[in-house]
Amino acid sequence: MSNVISHQIQLVNRPTGWPTPEDFRTVEVSYGELPMGHVRVVNEFISVDPYMRGRMNDTKSYIPPFELGATMTGGAVGRVVESTASEVPVDSVVLHQYGWRDVVQEEAAGFRIVQEIPGVPLSAYLGVLGMTGLTAYVGLTRIAPVAEGDTVFISGAAGAVGSTAGQIARLLGADRVIGSAGSDEKVAVLTERFGYTAAFNYKSAPVRTQLPQEAPQGIDVYFDNVGGDHLEAALDVLNRQGRVALCGAISAYNSEQTEPGPDNMANIIKQGLSLRGFTLGDHMDLASEFNQRMSTWFSNGQITYDETVVDGLENTVEAFLDMMRGANTGKMVVRTA
Template sequence: MPHFNSTQIQLASRPEGWPTHENFQTVQATHGDLLEGQVRVRNEFISVDPYMRGRMDDVRSYVAPYALGETITGGAIGRVIESAAHDVPVGAVVLHQHGWADAVQADAGTFTVVPEVPGLPLSLRLHILGMTGLTAYVGLTTIAGLREGDTVFVSGAAGAVGTAVGQIAKLLGAKRVIGSAGSDEKVALLTQKYGYDAAFNYKDGDIRGQLAQAAPDGIDVYFDNVGGDHLEAALAVFNDGGRAALCGAISSYNATEPSPGPDNMANIITRALTLQGFTLASYLHLAPEFSEKMTAWFAAGRIAYDETIVDGFENTVDAFLDMMRGANTGKMLVRV
């Protein structure tokens, strides 16, 4: 069996503040003969995500940091082109976490075979039908305990997770859903396409005032993708017994100095609030439940989505940097 070549993007140095091209390196790898139980996969789509920035720092987190000189791992989907594994045949579509490479050779057990549905883009498995959608579902149901009639606020609402959160909240009975985004165009998209009842542009300033105006009766649930001043604004308008699902803190990912905490933390006590951070690894057992619901919603035409797709593996770093600066609407992906 001939040797197999792939192109991979590695972390070359740890960013200080905003990442730059100099923090990455592109390398060529030659793989040996395909061993029993291994497969070769040609990637079709690669995911770039905010959490990857945190893994570029050598600090304690919920998952080990990226090692220097090793490939950036993360979500990707591709097709098996050679197989020495009886249960993963040539032509199968597979999800995996081998990340930023145009092709992969690895044990079949590190891939998940997914059905190929006619008319359904493979890319959706990397967001609304995959981990992104599951993150939204888990945060709303298991972490925040969404109840029918709740008012929900979502920060970073025009991103991949945020667009899923708003729709799922309404489908599960939320009375009012409010979102923040970083441009007037995204604000319009939230209300016109994704079912948000109100939205505001956080770049206009006075986030606390804008949220108070959008939520005159307060909020019951906060789904936090941003942290910082957005969390402070949510604490100001929470109703008694409010719940927050803390999913991300993108406002501080590139900070070089510690960010000051909210000035109204006492509201957690006086309003009996519950703030819980979460990562998805502890809730993967909910994937079948989510998949059943999302598949039904999708089939009924009740789910909208956006993708920002960058063509060419060589543009992966650009896609990541653009995503970190908010250039995407919905999920940012690289089409290999």
């Protein structure tokens, strides 16, 4: 056993609008000898996710905001380098929520050993095989269930959740899967790699114009990562008994003002629609079902994924901001090892 220095990124200001590098600081923490029942983990990848923006605000919410002056928490995957807990031995690959740091030393109960699939990089356990994939799965099975033959629309479709959701929708029986993304390059990726039937660039014309063109028969399910104009356009074309999973509203996360909701809420009544919001914490009971089905799909080559990897803990804040700006395709992760 030995002492080690852990580099950690902390939130020091609550951002107004877009976060800046000045809202964060990097500190060094010295870990001494490992107490009994603890493990020391060297992270390989850490996750930057849209939901983190919300937790930077000091608003009443189901999960408390990030603490000022404390290390940013969030998903990470690493390898155990020292252990005084027999249930989590050295060399285990573990997932945890200790966030933006290179080394973590905590009680063994805070870590979950990954059942590795041979040949899969560890970053995938933060993305398609992890919380990101589970988010897409929960949305399309419980929140807005996809039925055989459905037309499904997914916004932010080239993002981490969206690129997985499109594929899951097809695997669940959807006939037609339509995606929106913020560049022509991403739009091409959607149909070429992620199995989308059709896709459009929401920056090139109003969503309200483009979506009906791609969905002449309407849509049955909408998986919303964006909110705003996308939700409004979806409410225009949702078929009777249509379902909406509200997963994210990245269009509003950095807005300093509240924004008006859709001007066509009356369609919810007329069409008998269901809109349901969700955060993953309420649906972890689906995790084992997801792990089983996703492993099978993955091993059968029925799921592909992209990721955007940024190197170096010191680039984490920039990676987070790039992800919020949509610079990523697929899951954005930071390689710390």
